[in-house]
Amino acid sequence: MPPDQVRLLLVEDVPQVAQYVRGLLNAQAQVRLVDVVSDGLEALPRIAEHRPDVIVVDSLLQGRLRGMPLVKQLKDSGVGVPIIVLTVPQNPIKVDPKQGIADVLSMPFNGYDLLTHVMGVYKAATTAGDRGPSRIVSVFAPKGGVGKTTLAVNLAVVAAGSGLRTALVDGSIQFGDLRGFLRAPASAPSMLDLPTDRIAESDLAQVMVRGPGDVEILLAPPRVEMAEMVLARDLEKILSLMRRLYDVILVDTGVSLNELTLAFLDQADTILEIVTYDAATVRNAAAMSETFAKIGYPASKVRYLINRGDSVAGMEPAELVTAIGREPEYRIRSEGQVVAPAGNLGAAFVMTNPEAGVSRDVVEVARHLLRLRAGERPASSPAPVGIRGATVGAAG
Numbered sequence: 001m002p003p004d005q006v007r008l009l010l011v012e013d014v015p016q017v018a019q020y021v022r023g024l025l026n027a028q029a030q031v032r033l034v035d036v037v038s039d040g041l042e043a044l045p046r047i048a049e050h051r052p053d054v055i056v057v058d059s060l061l062q063g064r065l066r067g068m069p070l071v072k073q074l075k076d077s078g079v080g081v082p083i084i085v086l087t088v089p090q091n092p093i094k095v096d097p098k099q100g101i102a103d104v105l106s107m108p109f110n111g112y113d114l115l116t117h118v119m120g121v122y123k124a125a126t127t128a129g130d131r132g133p134s135r136i137v138s139v140f141a142p143k144g145g146v147g148k149t150t151l152a153v154n155l156a157v158v159a160a161g162s163g164l165r166t167a168l169v170d171g172s173i174q175f176g177d178l179r180g181f182l183r184a185p186a187s188a189p190s191m192l193d194l195p196t197d198r199i200a201e202s203d204l205a206q207v208m209v210r211g212p213g214d215v216e217i218l219l220a221p222p223r224v225e226m227a228e229m230v231l232a233r234d235l236e237k238i239l240s241l242m243r244r245l246y247d248v249i250l251v252d253t254g255v256s257l258n259e260l261t262l263a264f265l266d267q268a269d270t271i272l273e274i275v276t277y278d279a280a281t282v283r284n285a286a287a288m289s290e291t292f293a294k295i296g297y298p299a300s301k302v303r304y305l306i307n308r309g310d311s312v313a314g315m316e317p318a319e320l321v322t323a324i325g326r327e328p329e330y331r332i333r334s335e336g337q338v339v340a341p342a343g344n345l346g347a348a349f350v351m352t353n354p355e356a357g358v359s360r361d362v363v364e365v366a367r368h369l370l371r372l373r374a375g376e377r378p379a380s381s382p383a384p385v386g387i388r389g390a391t392v393g394a395a396g
């Protein structure tokens with residue numbers, strides 16, 4: 001997908017109009033039509049699924065939920081996505097942002113009209129600083145050791161460096177990979193220090209530790225046997241509070257598909273599944289894709305990232321495509337000379353080596369995945385790792 005493509009969702013029950021819009025958009029690359037919804041009642045769930053940048057609603061939409069009541073419903077539910085209302089000259093409608101009508105497009109219109117309106121409301125919404133709802137990205141892998149922790153840390157640093165309030169959650173509850181990565185001492189607070197009944201914002205502030213690039217990190221318990229004290233419903237509560245406090249929440253999940261990992265996957269807006277060109281990973285990825293389908297996750301919830309994508313190791317890339325049923329969306333190159341030393345220091349390579357190819361790959365993935373605006377850059381100077389103000393051994 002080209003960078004900065006604007007994602008459009010159309011709510012339209014007249015097939016000819018939908019087809020006309022599709023045709024206009026096929027002729028250009030700035031705006032991509034992610035879905036056409038013909039039933040007003042379906043609009044909200046499909047918006048939640050696709051997370052479009054702009055929504056076009058036909059004011060003359062018929063059915064159980066008609067055009068203008070739908071616009072009102074979308075506004076009231078706070079979807080935070082600008083809506084353009086389609087109408088005809090006989091049915092004039094006024095632009096009224098307070099009523100959720102960011103713009104009005106009257107039929108007949110041509111491709112230029114459509115693009116100008118879509119880009120206009122999109123730009124207005126993004127410059128207004130409206131980032132929309134927060135996003136939970138659970139970084140998952142069908143096999144161990146493929147780069148989950150490394151990539152979760154580096155993606156989080158890019159997100160934080162571009163001005164998003166960013167949290168990183170150690171979802172590898174048993175082994176606490178992030179504690180290891182950061183060289184955080186066993187005394188550093190963890191999710192087990194949170195109350196189990198009602199969690200307040202101040203409780204959370206007490207346990208978040210500061211990592212590279214000012215990313216706020218929620219650590220897993222310090223010892224393996226403490227993992228069983230963490231319950232799925234605690235994780236759900238923590239994430240729902242975090243959604244209100246952060247723009248982006250990245251979760252470094254554990255490998256086994258247990259109840260806790262499932263909680264992180266269920267709560268995620270996007271599952272970023274890390275794969276590599278290796279037979280066992282590819283086999284497991286195929287099995288996992290069936291499992292996700294059985295659980296009922298829409299295919300669009302999962303994004304595949306091929307890590308060390310330039311090291312094919314005798315495997316045909318097509319085997320992976322067959323296994324997961326599509327091309328992986330993202331690719332990160334292998335660059336051991338950059339990744340390993342940063343990892344050994346508990347630092348993010350996007351900070352220690354911002355110009356390296358692997359760092360540029362991560363910035364590219366973050367831009368698409370988190371839909372960072374063009375021009376947003378990761379911070380370029382490494383920061384020490386501080387635990388509640390104190391600095392621990394791992395520095396960039």
Ligand SMILES: Nc1ncnc2c1ncn2[C@@H]1O[C@H](COP(=O)(O)OP(=O)(O)OP(=O)(O)O)[C@@H](O)[C@H]1O
Nearest residue numbers: 144145146147148149150333334335336339340343
């Ligand atoms: N793109 C890359 N280029 C070079 N080395 C990499 C790359 N990505 C990850 N690595 C290396 O691979 C190893 C495994 O990475 P990491 O610990 O992040 O994997 P993981 O999936 O979190 O593993 P686990 O299953 O144990 O949680 C590390 O030594 C890391 O430095």
Ligand SMILES: [Mg+2]
Nearest residue numbers: 148149172177
């Ligand atoms: Mg890990």
